[in-house]
Amino acid sequence: xxxxxxxxxxxxxxxxxxxxxxxxxxxxxxxxxxxxxxxxxxxxxxxxxxxxxxxxxxxxxxxxxxxxxxxxxxxxxxxxxxxxxxxxxxxxxxxxxxxxxxxxxxxxxxxxxxxxxxxxxxxxxxxxxxxxxxxxxxxxxxxxxxxxxxxxxxxxxxxxxxxxxxxxxxxxxxxxxxxxxxxxxxxxxxxxxxxxxxxxxxxxxxxxxxxxxxxxxxxxxxxxxxxxxxxxxxxxxxxxxxxxxxxxxxxxxxxxxxxxxxxxxxxxxxxxxxxxxxxxxxxxxxxxxxxxxxxxxxxxxxxxxxxxxxxxxxxxxxxxxxxxxxxxxxxxxxxxxxxxxxxxxxxx
Amino acid sequence: xxxxxxxxxxxxxxxxxxxxxxxxxxxxxxxxxxxxxxxxxxxxxxxxxxxxxxxxxxxxxxxxxxxxxxxxxxxxxxxxxxxxxxxxxxxxxxxxxxxxxxxxxxxxxxxxxxxxxxxxxxxxxxxxxxxxxxxxxxxxxxxxxxxxxxxxxxxxxxxxxxxxxxxxxxxxxxxxxxxxxxxxxxxxxxxxxxxxxxxxxxxxxxxxxxxxxxxxxxxxxxxxxxxxxxxxxxxxxxxxxxxxxxxxxxxxxxxxxxxxxxxxxxxxxxxxxxxxxxxxxxxxxxxxxxxxxxxxxxxxxxxxxxxxxxxxxxxxxxxxxxxxxxxxxxxxxxxxxxxxxxxxxxxxxxxxxxxxxxxxxxxxxxxxxxxxxxxxxxxxxxxxxxxxxxxxxxxxxxxxxxxxxxxxxxxxxxxxxxxxxxxxxxxxxxxxxxxxxxxxxxxxxxxxxxxxxxxxxxxxxxxxxxxxxxxxxxxxxxxxxxxxxxxxxxxxxxxxxxxxxxxxxxxxxxxxxxxxxxxxxxxxxxxxxx
Numbered sequence: 001x002x003x004x005x006x007x008x009x010x011x012x013x014x015x016x017x018x019x020x021x022x023x024x025x026x027x028x029x030x031x032x033x034x035x036x037x038x039x040x041x042x043x044x045x046x047x048x049x050x051x052x053x054x055x056x057x058x059x060x061x062x063x064x065x066x067x068x069x070x071x072x073x074x075x076x077x078x079x080x081x082x083x084x085x086x087x088x089x090x091x092x093x094x095x096x097x098x099x100x101x102x103x104x105x106x107x108x109x110x111x112x113x114x115x116x117x118x119x120x121x122x123x124x125x126x127x128x129x130x131x132x133x134x135x136x137x138x139x140x141x142x143x144x145x146x147x148x149x150x151x152x153x154x155x156x157x158x159x160x161x162x163x164x165x166x167x168x169x170x171x172x173x174x175x176x177x178x179x180x181x182x183x184x185x186x187x188x189x190x191x192x193x194x195x196x197x198x199x200x201x202x203x204x205x206x207x208x209x210x211x212x213x214x215x216x217x218x219x220x221x222x223x224x225x226x227x228x229x230x231x232x233x234x235x236x237x238x239x240x241x242x243x244x245x246x247x248x249x250x251x252x253x254x255x256x257x258x259x260x261x262x263x264x265x266x267x268x269x270x271x272x273x274x275x276x277x278x279x280x281x282x283x284x285x286x287x288x289x290x291x292x293x294x295x296x297x298x299x300x301x302x303x304x305x306x307x308x309x310x311x312x313x314x315x316x317x318x319x320x321x322x323x324x325x326x327x328x329x330x331x332x333x334x335x336x337x338x339x340x341x342x343x344x345x346x347x348x
Numbered sequence: 349x350x351x352x353x354x355x356x357x358x359x360x361x362x363x364x365x366x367x368x369x370x371x372x373x374x375x376x377x378x379x380x381x382x383x384x385x386x387x388x389x390x391x392x393x394x395x396x397x398x399x400x401x402x403x404x405x406x407x408x409x410x411x412x413x414x415x416x417x418x419x420x421x422x423x424x425x426x427x428x429x430x431x432x433x434x435x436x437x438x439x440x441x442x443x444x445x446x447x448x449x450x451x452x453x454x455x456x457x458x459x460x461x462x463x464x465x466x467x468x469x470x471x472x473x474x475x476x477x478x479x480x481x482x483x484x485x486x487x488x489x490x491x492x493x494x495x496x497x498x499x500x501x502x503x504x505x506x507x508x509x510x511x512x513x514x515x516x517x518x519x520x521x522x523x524x525x526x527x528x529x530x531x532x533x534x535x536x537x538x539x540x541x542x543x544x545x546x547x548x549x550x551x552x553x554x555x556x557x558x559x560x561x562x563x564x565x566x567x568x569x570x571x572x573x574x575x576x577x578x579x580x581x582x583x584x585x586x587x588x589x590x591x592x593x594x595x596x597x598x599x600x601x602x603x604x605x606x607x608x609x610x611x612x613x614x615x616x617x618x619x620x621x622x623x624x625x626x627x628x629x630x631x632x633x634x635x636x637x638x639x640x641x642x643x644x645x646x647x648x649x650x651x652x653x654x655x656x657x658x659x660x661x662x663x664x665x666x667x668x669x670x671x672x673x674x675x676x677x678x679x680x681x682x683x684x685x686x687x688x689x690x691x692x693x694x695x696x697x698x699x700x701x702x703x704x705x706x707x708x709x710x711x712x713x714x715x716x717x718x719x720x721x722x723x724x725x726x727x728x729x730x731x732x733x734x735x736x737x738x739x740x741x742x743x744x745x746x747x748x749x750x751x752x753x754x755x756x757x758x759x760x761x762x763x764x765x766x767x768x769x770x771x772x773x774x775x776x777x778x779x780x781x782x783x784x785x786x787x788x789x790x791x792x793x794x795x796x797x798x799x800x801x802x803x804x805x806x807x808x809x810x811x812x813x814x815x816x817x818x819x820x821x822x823x824x825x826x827x828x829x830x831x832x833x834x835x836x837x838x839x840x841x842x843x844x845x846x847x848x849x850x851x852x853x854x855x856x857x858x859x860x861x862x863x864x865x866x867x868x869x870x871x872x873x874x875x876x877x878x
Contacts, residue, residue, distance in 0.1 A: 040831050047842065068831040069842075071582040081740040082747050087831060101585070174583015207489065207569065211579075214846045222466040224486065339584070346399030348571055348579070 038064045039279050042079060044072025044093040044176070045266060046212075053295050057286050063279050072098045072176045079107050079271065089274040090283060092134075094231075094266045095176035097183065099131035100332025108269035111281040117288050120305045124265050127329055133265035134287050135302035138321070139181045140261065141250040142235040143227035144220050156185065156229070156252045156262075157193065160200020169208040169216045169228035170201050173347040177213070177231055177264065182342055183334035184262045184326045191341065198345035209348045214238070221245045231264075236301035236314060251316050253324070260322035264331070265305065364713070367700045371716035374697075374759055377734035378598065378722045384737070385595035388588045396592055400576065404593065408572040408600060411493055411565075412558045418498030419554045422647060423505025424540070424547065429644065431513035434629040435637040441644040442510075446871050448651035449503045450863040452820040452837065454563025455856040457496045458844035459655045461487050461567060493570040497558050499651040504557070505550035507871070512546035513539070518627040545612055552608035559601050560727030562823035567844060573597040578729040578823050587733060594730040601725035656860065662853030672854050679855060683835040686750060686825075687818035690757035691811045694765050697758060698810070702766055703795075706773045707781075717766070724763040728823035731756050735828065753828045757818040764817060765810035772806020773799070812866045820859060 043050050047069040054065040068075065072093040079086055079102065091108065093099055102108050103126055110129040111117060117125065117132045124133030141153060147167075153159070159168055171178045186194040208225050210216045216228035217238045223246075235249050253259045268287060270280045286292050293306040303311045303318050311318060326334075429435075430442045448456075464470050464487040471484045485491060516539060524534045540547075565575045573593055580590035632640055666672060698720070705717040723731070739752050746752055776799060784794040800807075822837045829838060836855040843852035 042831075046846065048846075066832040068829075070826075073585060074582045074827075077585060078748065081736065083744070085744060085747065087748065172579060172583070174579050210569065211566065212846055218847055219466075224466050343395060343399065343589075348400075348576075 037062060037279065038066065039089045039276055039283060040066045040087045041068070041090040041092060041283075042075040042088045042271075043067055043069045043091075044075050044095070044098065045069065046214075049300050050092060052299055053287065053292060054283075056295065057283055057292075060286070061279075061282060063282065065283070071174070073174065076102050076105075076107070080105055084273045086271060086273055088271050089276050089280040091131075091269045091271060092266065093176070094264075095180050095331070096131075096133065096265050096267060096328035097180050097331035097335045098176055099267045099269055100126065100329060101335065102269060103128070103130045104332060107272055109272045109274075109277075111270055111284050112277065115281060116285050119307065120288055121307070123327060124267075124305050126269075131267045131269035132284060132288060133267045133305050133328070134293075135266045135296040135300065136263055136305055136318070137231040137233055137266070137302055138251065138261045138263055139177055139229065140232045140235065141227050141252050142217055142220050142230055142247055143250055144223055144225075145246045145248050147223060147226040150248070150250050153227070153250060154252065154255050155258060156181070157189070157197055159204065159227075159229070160197045162200075162204075164200075164204045164226070166204070166206055166208075167226040168201070168204050169210055169219050169225040170205045170347075171213060171216065171229070172209050172211055173342050174211075175213075178229075178347075179335060179338055179342065180264050180331050181229075181262045183331055183338040184324050185259070186338050186341060187326050187330065187334055188259045188324065194338075194341055195345060198341060198347060202345055202347055217247065221247050232315065233301040236312065239314070240301065249316070251321060254322050258322065260324040262324050263328075265328060266302070363700050364704060367704050367713065367716045370697050370701060371719035374762065375719040375722045376738055377726055377731050377759055380734045380738055381591050381594045381598065381726075381730055384588065384591035388592055392588055393592060396589060400593070401596065404571060404573045404576050405596065405600070407490070407570065408559060408574075408597075410490065411497065411570065411572060412555045412604070414490075414494045415497040415501065415558045416551050416555055418494060419502040419505045420547065420551060422498065422502040423550060424509045424543075426502070426644065426647065427506050427509035427513055428535070429640055431510050432627065432629055433632050433636070433640060435632040435640040437641060437644075438629075441648065443868070443871065444648055444652070445506055445644065446503050446867060447648075447864065448500055449867050450860050451500060451652065451655055452563060452822070452840075452856075452859060453497065453500050453561050454567055454822055454837075454841055454844065455659070455860070456500050456651075456655055457493075457564035457567040458840075458849060458852065458856075459658055460492065460496050462658075462849050463487075463654075464492065488569045490570060493565055493568045496564050496568065497561065499647075500564070501554045501557050502647075502651070504553040505547065508546040508550040509543060512543040514627070516542060516627065521627070548608055548611050552604060555604045556601060556724065559597070559604065562728055563841065567841075573600065574727045574729060574823070577727070577733065578827075581729060581733050581827060587737070590729075590733055594733060597727060597730060598725045601727070605725065656857075659853050659857040659860065662850045663857045666850045666854050669850075671851050676854065679834055679836050679839050680858065682833050683819055683837070683859075686753060686757070686835060687815045689750075690754045690761070690818045691765075691815040693754060694758045694762045694814045695769070695807055695811050698762055698766050698769050699807075702769045702773050703799075706770060707778065717770075720766060721763045723759040723761070726760060728756070728760060728821060728825075729827065731760050732824040732827040735759075735824075748830055750830050750833060753825060753830070756824040756828055757814070757821060760821070760824065761814045761817045765814045768806050768810045768813065769803070772803040772810075775806075776802045809870060812869060816863055816866050819862065 041054060047067065050069070051067060054067060057063070058065050068088075072095055075091065075093070076098050079088060079091065082088070091099070091102060099108070108130040117129060120132055124136070125131065141156070143150070143153075182194060182198070185197065208219065210219070213230040213234040216230050217234045219225050220228045221238065221242070232249060235247060238247065239245055251261050253261060268284055270277060270284065274280050288306065290306055290309055293304040293309040296302050297304045297309055297311055301312050301315065303315065426445055430438055430445070462468050464484060466483075466486070474484055475482050487495070520538050520542065521534050524538045525531075529537065559572075560574055562574050562578055565572045566578065573596060577590050577593045577597060580593060581587065584590065701717050701720050704713040726734070735752055735756050740747050780798055780802070781794050784798045785791070789797065820837060822841055825835055825838055826841065829835070834842075836859050839855040840852045840859070843849075
């Protein structure tokens with residue numbers, strides 16, 4: 001018996017050791033960063049919303065794109081920790097505030113001129129162009145047509161009213177949409193009204209606090225809640241796949257004297273320490289071009305920011321929508337005080 | 349032999365040095381989390397105390413206790429049934445009831461959120477009976493989390509309770525019966541109290557599992573400390589609040605662990621050897637056999653049968669719709685590679701610790717071993733939080749590489765491995781090693797040619813166990829994965845958390861299929877002993 005065991009072990013040990021050394025060797029091999037035609041993208045967007053665009057860029061240019069798809073705040077934290085050693089060339093996020101923060105941390109650099117980014121209106125870009133908006137989105141209310149009439153609600157602030165208790169779904173406190181939305185509301189209405197709103201949201205949502213916007217739309221469609229706060233395209237994407245779903249979109253705060261709908265952008269920036277600035281610039285230019293912008297409109301139901309590309313006709317027209325008057329570049333600086341309010345209210 | 353003379357004085361010292369270094373590195377994450385939390389601004393502590401902490405503590409302990417109660421009920425009753433009763437199919441159920449361990453909690457959670465969710469099959473069936481407006485309570489709740497975690501973890505209790513039922517000296521029960529105590533009275537007054545150590549050991553496994561679970565509670569949106577730590581890490585720029593919640597989580601886990609140790613010390617029973625006889629199984633009557641079959645089948649179906657069938661059906665439709673492409677094989681490879689590497693590293697690292705603690709149990713060596721157990725109370729997100737910070741300070745060139753992930757696995761799962769490496773080493777009598785030394789082998793040669801061959805089956809079990817757990821690990825993998833290095837577990841979670849259940853199924857099914865043989869291997873070791 002011992003003889004047999006010894007024999008088997010004699011086989012196992014070298015295999016384990018070999019495996020171990022093979023792995024060590026794999027690590028110490030030169031990093032793939034040395035190859036010219038390869039980009040590493042850190043993305044805070046859901047993979048299915050960004051990968052198709054990167055795939056078509058790859059097919060068009062032959063530049064291989066590796067994607068790390070994760071949370072927006074998470075990838076910004078990661079970039080900060082990696083500093084100059086980062087393998088990343090591109091940052092894509094779903095929120096201008098996070099891009100602005102990345103800029104303030106010195107993580108981004110503007111694409112070298114000449115380039116086509118000036119086609120994107122200046123209000124959707126960083127002051128120094130180190131990030132560029134790619135697509136616009138409104139923070140809207142999606143409601144169940146069987147449970148709610150559109151006349152029941154006109155402002156996001158109404159969601160704090162006790163009549164919505166147990167009927168609303170909200171994103172969790174880590175959601176950049178929520179953080180950006182609260183930043184805007186705070187800068188328009190001040191701390192007290194914002195605090196009131198947050199406490200109302202917390203009480204009314206109860207346990208209906210979600211990590212993903214798509215789950216909120218799903219919950220509304222199934223009638224688990226009467227309404228939810230999400231970015232508009234989650235609702236329209238859902239309607240595109242399930243045309244009969246009993247949900248509709250309400251653009252909040254459009255009334256006379258209202259603050260207007262809260263807009264945010266998904267945007268892109270080139271990493272300051274990127275070793276492939278030229279390829280990175282080509283990706284930015286591709287996504288800003290008419291071709292890339294059209295994909296944002298078709299695939300994601302977002303508002304393209306290129307003036308000559310039309311949004312999906314199902315969306316409320318951008319031109320006639322009243323927009324909250326807080327510049328996107330302010331979102332970065334407003335973030336910390338807004339977070340303080342969110343945390344004081346104890347949102348999940 | 350000259351060589352041996354040279355090696356002898358230096359080798360033990362270097363071994364101790366290795367053990368000390370390893371132990372120091374292993375306890376670093378825990379120390380770091382404690383430091384971060386205790387150095388935090390008092391204002392952050394007080395804000396968390398007034399807003400989040402009471403709810404999170406309450407939720408976490410409530411879930412742990414209710415799952416403990418549920419697994420106690422299921423585990424002990426099933427163990428009693430298969431160990432003390434004879435009914436058709438008993439032999440099959442005896443091992444089939446271990447299979448739920450192959451399903452990761454996040455997989456079971458997503459299946460149940462589909463089954464019991466609004467508009468799901470169970471609600472639709474219920475509406476046929478009770479009218480179209482009938483609603484079922486949502487699985488995204490305390491009750492839902494309890495159900496899923498109970499179904500997933502009862503085999504821990506079942507396994508240990510079954511072994512205890514089989515190993516118990518039957519003469520205690522016979523004495524009770526001879527004194528006129530009824531069968532039920534004997535069970536509750538003699539047998540179960542004697543089984544307390546085994547049951548408590550099973551429950552403590554369950555509780556640690558529940559407290560550190562991330563997958564199920566995140567998919568069922570039930571706020572526990574582990575989930576809150578993860579949300580803090582991913583949603584905030586400042587890790588202070590995350591480290592405070594982490595420290596609390598570690599404290600909760602420690603309280604449960606210490607309570608278990610204390611309880612086990614108080615209730616230690618010794619069998620009088622020599623008169624052991626296996627207890628006989630009583631034949632069930634037709635009614636009893638029917639009830640037993642219904643019960644075991646029901647639990648098996650709910651915890652493994654139905655979920656596995658749904659995964660298979662979803663996988664078929666995902667594959668036929670072309671959702672499984674070349675990337676899928678990449679995920680399989682990533683999972684296998686990372687878990688294999690982690691398990692191998694952990695065995696290599698664990699060896700000096702376990703060896704020294706069993707061969708030279710000095711205070712320092714035992715302390716080293718204890719330090720390695722620190723990972724037990726470091727749930728995935730906590731370990732990830734600490735490692736991210738430590739690596740970015742100490743070894744920045746490793747940041748964002750697979751190395752960090754492997755370290756995280758080793759820190760977290762080494763304790764589980766040590767639990768089977770330690771006894772394996774202890775069972776080898778030092779006499780054999782001494783004989784080898786006296787016959788002229790050096791320490792290294794003795795280790796290689798005598799000790800290791802004798803302990804190999806224990807070590808293989810440890811390797812398998814750590815491989816499995818690494819493969820199923822979710823939160824640390826999500827937080828630490830390098831670019832383009834998604835694993836099967838990550839894919840399941842990414843798809844399932846957006847309710848793309850079919851797309852998540854192939855990865856989930858593969859995890860289950862790869863886990864089953866390993867579980868059966870582990871159980872079969874146990875089986876012979878019982």
